[in-house]
Amino acid sequence: MRHLPSILLRLLATSMAIFPAAAFADNSVAISGATLVNKGLVGVGRIPANQRDKFGETFGSGSGMAMNPADWSRDGNSYKGTMLLLPDRGYNVAGTTDYRPRLNMLSIRFTPVAPGATPSADKQQSGVEAALTDTLLLVDDKGADTTGLDPQSDVRAAAGDFPMLPQAANGKISLDNEAIVRLADGTMFISDEYGPNIYRFSAEGRMISATQPPAALVPMRHGKANFSSNNPGPGAQAPDPKDPDTGRQNNQGLEGMALTPDGKFLIAVLQSAARQDGGDSSSTRQNTRALVYDAADPAHLKLVHEYVVPLPVFTNAKGKKAVAAQSEIVALSDKAFLMLARDSGNGYGLDGDTSLYRNITVVDTSAATDIAGSGFDADKAVAPKGVLDPSITPAKLTPFIDINDNANLSRFGLHNGAPNDRNNLSEKWEAMALVSVLDPKLPDDYFLFVGNDNDFLTQDGFQVGASYKAEGGADVDTMFQVFQVTIPGLHK
Template identity: 30%
Template sequence: MKKTLLSMLLLAGLTACRENEASITDDNKDINYSKLPQEFPFTTMATINGVDVINGGYGSGAAAHPTRKGEFYVITDRGPNTDYLNGKKFLVPNFTPTIMHLKINADGNIEVIKYIKLKNPSGQLITGLPNPVGMGSTGEVAYDANGNVLGTDNYGLDSESIVAAQDGTFWVSDEYGPHIVHYSAEGVEMERISPIGVNTGTRKLPAVLAKRRPNRGMEGLCITPDGKTLVGTMQSMMYAPSKNLATNKTLTRIVTFDIATGQTKQFLYQQDGGASDSVCDITALSNTEFLVIERDGNFGSQGGIKKVYKINISGASDVNGSDISAVDGLKINGKTLEQSTWSEIAAAGYQPVTKTLAVDLVSKLGYEHDKFEGIVYLGNKKLAVFNDDDFGIVDDGNGNPKAKILPKTGKTDKGTMYVVDIQ
């Protein structure tokens, strides 16, 4: 009888363990992703010189709902724009950076739950216009579609990535300050964290991060599974100490921010390519392991690089240095890290994060989009993938918009969600 009871208890325990393992490793068993890839629903937001500007852009960054499987948040950047003189034409100047909350419904289709427009601390809608000097300015001048100079926005954001916190709030990173901004569930700004020397709040990022290049700020942001630390990726090599003197074109930085204490760390990331390549979104596997996007600006069918790497920061060196107010950051033999070769960095005892290829989207999916910018790890070695469609327009070379066409299909580029298996 004792042996029978013991056997029954062991069997029950083993069954419970297996059920628990299934719930951990198969996070997607109740979600129907079979109808992906699938485009987001869009309408025309404006027509400029006969060119339709869609209400797109959703996919600059992405995050999973913290508790509900199959639900996601995707965010736009600062809005539809083209290059013009010493800045940008903002084709819809009053555009507000927006979060779209969506789900995969029972039929396997994308369904929009709601849109959350970002607001300043007073609850007024912000724009994507640049910040003024002293509050995160990149030096870019804003123009309207006709080339008239626009103003600035103290709370303007070139949003690029998003974190959905357990308490319903959001953390958003951008390319101006670079800022990390904490928003309420309704999109109202609660706190703005910027580099030392940028006048937006009391809690600070290392001063050197203000050396980001225009339009190459904090492109990725995620939160560790324990909910304690934000992890942000700078898009490309920064101009430290200056544009003409920064030479290590494959070096970029990862910064961590302890939410409770405000303490920061910095780690180095070695890109495969050079100054034209980008490290984009980041998503957590554990408190020390992450997946990051590395891409160039070409379309997938035109030799574009669209890869995801698994990185580990546990063996990497913290390069914050002893003084995070130093505008050029830690130096080696009088040179900034961006001036130093990887050999010089290694000789000084500093190690970058380790990285291994998780998936090549071009070879795996025949991925066509150019701006592969959002990822969410779903568990069970599945990854949700999102693109920034640039609101369906690109620059015609003269500061005016033209339709953004995918060269392989001949269709206008639109925000699309994929799910792909990774190594």
């Protein structure tokens, strides 16, 4: 794939500034001569909640997702390929466990319906067939196991090309993985929440480099780096204070990450604002940051741009302003990306049944202020108490796909809201990947795969040597929704 044409990006910025989102149909974003179109859901699939991985432990699901474009192929009306699905730090109820971070490989067969069509009742949720083919453990640079345990106050000192790293009390490097990018040589970038760092792993799962974000995003307590997320393991103590003084908020790390279509830049986005930027309150955490790295040397990423991204806001069930934290991105160029943002606390497996916000938005940074290397990367707040510094122009957002659209969901037997059954969307939708429809008549059409994170919720679970039943009695399947979209300019 290549860049969106520069003229398209300029038109994108202009159209977003001139035309309010309400001026467009719900399924498209007009861009003064070009249109990004959401043609709606064309397929749904499930993996049972009690699926076990290669090591006999509960599969979990998707905090991150990557497709291998080299083996994506079409066979008549069906497609097949390989998906990498990245779980996070394991099943957590009373704190974290010594779960070994890993990556699952899936064989995918996808048979879409035509846009707008309704599948027969017996095929509503079988359009995506996913079969586990392998599970890869992620180990550190010395070949030792890593862990999902909260790192508390432990730090592995910087050495060689590696920066200081989060380390659990058992001496293992702590990882809470959130997003994955597969490179053409089989190596992988994986972003996490503890650091929040970007790691590079070999195709065999061995850590080969690590990139620390700007100092402003490193979590600090009492003047020292402290990577705890306030989820202590068995018998461990909570951090003091429970929240960082500055840097990323607990459990709000580099949730979204993607490589630009030309392979030149890696974009990573913090889930919500850093503590000093309003991230100390759920109502003021709107101004997060997008980091753009030159990826010419994958072993030594170079920060070249950084922008403020104003997360979407909505009115919650109590009538108060709330911020929708972002969960994943797909890069369209070094100046534009799709961003999935959502609310929390609602969906199958939880007490709340109706989500008020789950949307995939177009983010344009072409007119935003570049703050890379400035005082904002040190000790100057971007948005103290949530109020954006007047010297900064943020990125522009335009809604694109409403994941909660019941008219769309109902064609596949799904819904958002009551009844809170297995066909109600689960809370967390956190993974995205884009692949071509491979149709010469539709050269700008793609399938956008969107996956959930089921938090390992099952009544037949097994992890870290013990069986478990998730609280609440639900079996939350791993699920995939696939949208067909038109994005001009993304030809291979």
